[in-house]
Amino acid sequence: MNSVYPESLDKIIEFYKKLPGVGEKSAERMALATLNLPVDDIEIFSNELVKAKKDLHPCSICGNLTDSEICTICANENRDHNLICVIEDYKSAFAFEKAGNFRGVYHVLNGLISPIDDIGAEDINLSSLVKRVESLKTPELILALKSSIEGETTTLYIKKIFEQKNVKISRLSYGLPIGAEIDYLDMTTLDKALSDRKVISE
């Protein structure tokens, strides 16, 4: 079918459709709304897009997304650099930073071990983690990986690497998400929440 839109509008629609959660209809609606925005907004956005794609790169220490050599978290002297939160990708770091209570630093693995996808321990940022930990006096790791087979495998693998190396390692707790309706939860989460229950009075 030939498009009913002018060509440049079509290209904008095509781009929006590549974004997560954006279907044909939403992309069209967004593209038409885009045209109604002030020209300044559009020019700033279009410059920032290209700039962001060019400038943003992994922090040379932790792998987090940054526009400088070292990210603001690794550069912050008030953070505890002995406490490393190991995460799958930089999106997790943004999530923790928004929650706002973590005072340590991060280490981005950029993937998880997944034999089925042919991703081994050497394909993710593990050797740099070992080096970082070895350079610290009182290293402590928090493994914040998702509770999938790949997440579990990677967690166990990291635990094994640092065995007998005097590194304190913990993992995130499993349980009910805050505000979740018990009867809508999947059985595995409910099982975990039950077996990991916390005593609040004895």
Place this chain on the structure above:
Amino acid sequence: MNSVYPESLDKIIEFYKKLPGVGEKSAERMALATLNLPVDDIEIFSNELVKAKKDLHPCSICGNLTDSEICTICANENRDHNLICVIEDYKSAFAFEKAGNFRGVYHVLNGLISPIDDIGAEDINLSSLVKRVESLKTPELILALKSSIEGETTTLYIKKIFEQKNVKISRLSYGLPIGAEIDYLDMTTLDKALSDRKVISE
């Protein structure tokens, strides 16, 4: 709250949030996904954005969105230029073109008469419609305006303008949207569908 994102990422998020149906969370997800797109996609998009905003303008005949002096519909000799579909804005034209069965041309009012918003007949593209109709031999108007107070007012006003001027005027039919569940329909639509019922056998 200070943002957890690098500055250029923040600006991208801010832009996405201006689009319809995009909240904080979606904007973040979309911005992060944007960074993962190939640099070519981003450059093409960012150029097209500025280009579209600069190049697209109303067709000098019908007011439809176009990148040439006259839109492809007005320039098309195979369309019936005596049959003018009067619409509120250019989005309606795209909707009809997608439906694909209308062989006439359009006239974009760019608004509807709305006394409550202080929008009078002289504030929408009505005088150009009168001129267009007067230049035609056998003009026919289809009023395709929404069924709001403003749409009704504008429909009646246009009907009045062309009274005793030998112009055939029709309006879109009201009724059930295709596929709609009867019991979910609003009462006014159901009433209309009932009173405008169509005899299919006598």
